[in-house]
Amino acid sequence: MSQEGYEKLVAELQHLESVERPRASAAIAEAVDKGDLSENSEYDAAKEAQRHLEAKINEMKMTIAHAKIVDTSRLSNEAVQIMSTVEMTNLKDKSKMKYTIVSETEANLKQGKISIKTPIAQGLLNKKVGDVVEIEIPRGTIQLRIDNISIDV
Incomplete structure (x- = not known):
């Protein structure tokens, strides 16, 4: 990949880890505050969004770890x-x-x-x-x- 593409990927990963991950945790905490988790669709949706986010972060980390920058x-x-x-x-x-x-x-x-x-x-x-x-x-x-x-x- 190009140096520019690598830098964009690293920046996006940093954004996901520093902004989106805390946002997902806050959404889960807010849903937990609403009470009974067994019938809490907000909680289920927040947990699902967090799972997708973590999968994307892990995939990006693997891509970065295996990236070869073309000179x-x-x-x-x-x-x-x-x-x-x-x-x-x-x-x-x-x-x-x-x-x-x-x-x-x-x-x-x-x-x-x-x-x-x-x-x-x-x-x-x-x-x-x-x-x-x-x-x-x-x-x-x-x-x-x-x-x-x-x-x-």
């Missing part, structure tokens, strides 16, 4: 790899596309960032400018020609 200064634009920005043409309808291939946690389609685990990213890996690739996607097969590869630093 973009050492990447090449000779072939598609993680952190590559790829400009391509769909040969069927001549539409142009531009995606940056990133880690799963950094994927954001609105920003043009796709996960390295997507079928399109997998089909593009190690290909060069001028290559035509056929990629199976849920709606069938697409043919893409790679027009440009760059590394945004």
